Amino acid sequence: MKVQTFTCLFCALFAASQATANEPLLSDDNIKTAKSLAAIALASDHAYILVRDLTTKVGPRLAGSAADKRAVAWAKSSLEDAGFDLVKLEPVDFPVWKRKVESARVVAPYPQELKVSSLGFGGSTHGELVAPVVSFGSLSELEVAAPEQVAGKIVFMNRQIERSRTGEDYGDAAPIRYQSNKFAKEKGAKALLIRSLGTGPARFAHTGAMTYDEHNTNLPGAALSRPDADQLERILESGQELVLGLNLDTEQNNEGGSFNVVADIVGSEKPEEIILLGAHLDSWDVGTGALDDGVGVAIVIGTGQLIASLPKRPSRTIRVVLFANEEQGGWGAKQYAKVHAAELQNHIAAAEPDMGAGRIWQFETQVPATWGSMPEELAGQLSFLGIERGGNETRGGPDLKPLKDMGVPIIGLNQDATYYFDYHHTDDDTLDKIDPAALRQSVAAYVIVSYLLADMK
Amino acid sequence: MKVQTFTCLFCALFAASQATANEPLLSDDNIKTAKSLAAIALASDHAYILVRDLTTKVGPRLAGSAADKRAVAWAKSSLEDAGFDLVKLEPVDFPVWKRKVESARVVAPYPQELKVSSLGFGGSTHGELVAPVVSFGSLSELEVAAPEQVAGKIVFMNRQIERSRTGEDYGDAAPIRYQSNKFAKEKGAKALLIRSLGTGPARFAHTGAMTYDEHNTNLPGAALSRPDADQLERILESGQELVLGLNLDTEQNNEGGSFNVVADIVGSEKPEEIILLGAHLDSWDVGTGALDDGVGVAIVIGTGQLIASLPKRPSRTIRVVLFANEEQGGWGAKQYAKVHAAELQNHIAAAEPDMGAGRIWQFETQVPATWGSMPEELAGQLSFLGIERGGNETRGGPDLKPLKDMGVPIIGLNQDATYYFDYHHTDDDTLDKIDPAALRQSVAAYVIVSYLLADMK
Numbered sequence: 001m002k003v004q005t006f007t008c009l010f011c012a013l014f015a016a017s018q019a020t021a022n023e024p025l026l027s028d029d030n031i032k033t034a035k036s037l038a039a040i041a042l043a044s045d046h047a048y049i050l051v052r053d054l055t056t057k058v059g060p061r062l063a064g065s066a067a068d069k070r071a072v073a074w075a076k077s078s079l080e081d082a083g084f085d086l087v088k089l090e091p092v093d094f095p096v097w098k099r100k101v102e103s104a105r106v107v108a109p110y111p112q113e114l115k116v117s118s119l120g121f122g123g124s125t126h127g128e129l130v131a132p133v134v135s136f137g138s139l140s141e142l143e144v145a146a147p148e149q150v151a152g153k154i155v156f157m158n159r160q161i162e163r164s165r166t167g168e169d170y171g172d173a174a175p176i177r178y179q180s181n182k183f184a185k186e187k188g189a190k191a192l193l194i195r196s197l198g199t200g201p202a203r204f205a206h207t208g209a210m211t212y213d214e215h216n217t218n219l220p221g222a223a224l225s226r227p228d229a230d231q232l233e234r235i236l237e238s239g240q241e242l243v244l245g246l247n248l249d250t251e252q253n254n255e256g257g258s259f260n261v262v263a264d265i266v267g268s269e270k271p272e273e274i275i276l277l278g279a280h281l282d283s284w285d286v287g288t289g290a291l292d293d294g295v296g297v298a299i300v301i302g303t304g305q306l307i308a309s310l311p312k313r314p315s316r317t318i319r320v321v322l323f324a325n326e327e328q329g330g331w332g333a334k335q336y337a338k339v340h341a342a343e344l345q346n347h348i349a350a351a352e353p354d355m356g357a358g359r360i361w362q363f364e365t366q367v368p369a370t371w372g373s374m375p376e377e378l379a380g381q382l383s384f385l386g387i388e389r390g391g392n393e394t395r396g397g398p399d400l401k402p403l404k405d406m407g408v409p410i411i412g413l414n415q416d417a418t419y420y421f422d423y424h425h426t427d428d429d430t431l432d433k434i435d436p437a438a439l440r441q442s443v444a445a446y447v448i449v450s451y452l453l454a455d456m457k
Numbered sequence: 458m459k460v461q462t463f464t465c466l467f468c469a470l471f472a473a474s475q476a477t478a479n480e481p482l483l484s485d486d487n488i489k490t491a492k493s494l495a496a497i498a499l500a501s502d503h504a505y506i507l508v509r510d511l512t513t514k515v516g517p518r519l520a521g522s523a524a525d526k527r528a529v530a531w532a533k534s535s536l537e538d539a540g541f542d543l544v545k546l547e548p549v550d551f552p553v554w555k556r557k558v559e560s561a562r563v564v565a566p567y568p569q570e571l572k573v574s575s576l577g578f579g580g581s582t583h584g585e586l587v588a589p590v591v592s593f594g595s596l597s598e599l600e601v602a603a604p605e606q607v608a609g610k611i612v613f614m615n616r617q618i619e620r621s622r623t624g625e626d627y628g629d630a631a632p633i634r635y636q637s638n639k640f641a642k643e644k645g646a647k648a649l650l651i652r653s654l655g656t657g658p659a660r661f662a663h664t665g666a667m668t669y670d671e672h673n674t675n676l677p678g679a680a681l682s683r684p685d686a687d688q689l690e691r692i693l694e695s696g697q698e699l700v701l702g703l704n705l706d707t708e709q710n711n712e713g714g715s716f717n718v719v720a721d722i723v724g725s726e727k728p729e730e731i732i733l734l735g736a737h738l739d740s741w742d743v744g745t746g747a748l749d750d751g752v753g754v755a756i757v758i759g760t761g762q763l764i765a766s767l768p769k770r771p772s773r774t775i776r777v778v779l780f781a782n783e784e785q786g787g788w789g790a791k792q793y794a795k796v797h798a799a800e801l802q803n804h805i806a807a808a809e810p811d812m813g814a815g816r817i818w819q820f821e822t823q824v825p826a827t828w829g830s831m832p833e834e835l836a837g838q839l840s841f842l843g844i845e846r847g848g849n850e851t852r853g854g855p856d857l858k859p860l861k862d863m864g865v866p867i868i869g870l871n872q873d874a875t876y877y878f879d880y881h882h883t884d885d886d887t888l889d890k891i892d893p894a895a896l897r898q899s900v901a902a903y904v905i906v907s908y909l910l911a912d913m914k
Contacts, residue, residue, distance in 0.1 A: 052691070056567065056688060056691050056692065057566075057567045058567070058569075059563075059567060059568075059569030059570075059688075060569060060570065066568075067568070067569070106516075109514075110513065110514045110515070110516060111516075111523075111524070112515075112516030112517060112524070112745070113516075113517065115884060201889050201890070202659050202661075202885050203661075203744070203883075203884045203885040203887055204659075204660075226889070227745075227885070227887035227888070227889050230887075230888070230889060231513060231516075231745075231887075231888075234509070234513050235513065287660070288569070288684075288688075426660075427572060427660045428659050428660040428684070430660055430684035430687075430688075431684070431687070431688075432658050432683070432684050432687060433658070
């Protein structure tokens with residue numbers, strides 16, 4: 001129902017504009033301003049300086065941690081410095097999980113240490129758990145396994161994901177991390193190990209969240225680096241019984257929270273109409289969250305900073321939302337949709353960079369047919385940045401899901417994710433993995449789309 | 458004096474051969490056999506299977522550890538299986554050092570964890586040491602620093618090494634790891650941190666040995682990953698005081714040891730004359746020592762295995778020596794030179810692969826002028842493998858130094874080390890970093906040179 005209501009609103013909006021004088025939605029003046037902002041973006045490292053600042057001065061910022069509080073303070077002051085008109089902190093409650101101890105070793109047949117990283121919301125082994133391993137290649141294999149195959153064992157989920165520009169194999173494989181716990185636990189497993197949902201050959205274990213259990217009864221769970229997973233695979237292939245020792249100690253506190261940081265450049269003519277640019281402020285605790293999602297934070301603040309530097313505010317409001325706790329279940333995003341429910345019908349469009357720091361290669365949308373030629377007109381303005389027009393089925397960034405579900409039109413400025421899952425959720429997600437030139441290109445693309453949508457008729 | 462004696466011996470050896478009938482040193486038959494062994498090497502993964510086996514079944518094998526003992530047993534049985542005639546274990550005594558706890562964090566101005574790896578023979582902090590940091594770019598800067606600049610501080614040696622095919626920057630920078638302790642300690646420093654002597658961008662700290670101190674009074678010392686060293690550099694550049702917390706706990710036991718594993722394919726005509734192929738069996742504890750030096754172990758055993766498969770032993774003895782404890786000061790190499798001192802004049806040549814798993818790109822030597830055209834003749838036989846002729850000043854592998862110092866001629870089959878120092882001495886030195894095709898080429902080159910030297914007139 002709500003979706004239909006929204007569609008009608010946008011229908012009215014665009015139809016009205018086009019009907020008036022059969023003018024193009026994007027005027028020459030708008031385009032000229034947008035292109036001149038893009039030219040500044042392509043020559044400026046102001047966004048790079050933001051992510052350098054965040055990852056150096058705050059570093060890792062696990063949701064609900066002391067560092068997360070410092071990140072919120074950094075965000076507020078950075079948004080104010082960037083020229084936003086209003087900066088608000090909106091509370092978000094969520095459980096706070098943390099890792100304390102993590103180690104693993106092959107006990108038999110070939111004693112040696114392994115590199116692991118506990119999974120968010122995973123439980124504790126309470127000292128070293130020593131148990132044999134049973135391996136599965138997919139969730140469906142685990143689902144149909146006989147309980148006697150699994151009971152008393154460490155379940156090893158062994159699926160290798162592959163690189164691609166869209167990063168789609170990560171999305172396809174992610175349910176292994178979310179859902180294996182349920183099946184493994186039902187069948188009496190003692191713990192869960194997964195081959196990292198990562199594409200790189202480096203010996204980093206990729207963390208990430210399991211599904212939250214408020215009773216804190218998830219199995220102890222950890223990811224294993226790719227070389228270590230290969231090692232286990234070789235041992236299992238030899239046909240010998242593989243016994244591991246696993247020591248995972250974690251802590252979960254259901255009472256915690258942080259803030260969505262919401263900042264507006266208030267529109268000069270239609271301030272109630274909003275172009276939302278999102279990114280998430282939290283990161284995993286292991287790296288400094290440069291790619292995930294420090295660079296996204298820098299793109300959206302950097303975009304706003306350019307628009308705020310214009311002598312006149314655009315017609316509509318540019319709203320940057322730095323979401324709290326994306327990593328452990330999109331808590332900030334859900335809270336934003338709830339608190340701003342009444343306002344969502346005025347959210348003209350939303351975009352979120354959260355796919356690493358590669359160049360934007362594709363412009364996708366998920367907008368109603370009433371947008372008419374607008375997506376193609378926008379795509380035309382992006383082509384000089386080497387950006388192709390994609391389809392109208394974008395999923396958008398992860399924090400946009402609640403908005404998309406409520407009918408907010410979504411813009412997908414898709415970053416090249418070929419190497420993103422080499423680093424994502426690892427120790428190695430650090431500033432040096434960002435190419436400043438790719439970041440400039442991304443800001444240029446964001447500023448063109450944001451400004452044109454904010455200032456079109 | 459000894460060097461002169463040896464030169465005269467080789468002088469006699471080659472001069473006699475060439476004088477006899479003015480024949481080329483390498484006969485057509487020799488070359489035909491060598492080339493057919495190389496053809497098998499290029500088509501076979503027997504060496505890859507050896508390094509896969511060693512790194513899977515033993516994994517990390519720190520000198521003097523229980524895993525090192527398993528490596529020795531593995532080596533003995535692998536050499537026997539490969540067809541060597543005699544396999545001996547020769548005891549080597551050395552101190553046994555190990556890491557127990559290692560962590561580091563920025564205390565001020567921007568609290569966050571850092572990734573470090575304790576340096577071999579480094580001391581302990583006995584709980585967390587909290588101290589300000591002073592940074593130097595080179596040993597000479599540290600050497601001339603005023604004691605009051607250094608006293609009570611953590612010395613941060615901040616020199617970044619660069620990639621090259623020869624890996625020479627590692628050699629140039631390594632004294633930072635060996636010698637900083639002396640200067641820093643004299644000036645009253647509390648601990649030593651070095652930017653990893655590594656070339657990769659990945660967030661691995663590269664371990665390695667400091668100079669051994671039998672009184673165990675070295676400063677606590679650790680290497681810092683490149684992204685972490687960059688982070689400290691950024692903080693220091695801001696002009697603020699940088700305070701770190703460092704918790705390093707290590708253990709040193711001066712009474713320990715292992716074995717050189719010495720295996721001969723006994724020559725059919727001149728068994729007392731030896732072609733020595735060396736590699737080191739120990740590794741650091743952090744990775745599985747695939748590149749350093751599992752691949753070298755595989756090359757030399759794999760070379761011997763091919764030669765042992767011939768219906769007739771070559772004229773001279775092929776000796777494989779898997780040296781104990783190269784990593785912490787070449788203890789096995791020194792012991793070999795001592796125990797075999799009387800035999801060294803019969804060591805016709807020695808070669809050691811210990812520069813990673815890249816293709817061999819260059820054939821260097823360090824042989825007396827009396828070898829005449831032999832180096833060029835050998836080089837001619839290697840050119841089909843894409844190997845260039847280098848000069849006559851090779852340093853050879855690290856375990857060959859005591860032999861070289863005693864005048865043994867050295868063969869340098871130089872591996873392309875461009876990416877070696879990305880992985881060297883890190884968690885990430887694992888099997889997947891080995892290209893089986895490059896390993897086949899290396900064995901082909903080793904078998905050509907070894908066989909020709911062993912069977913020439």
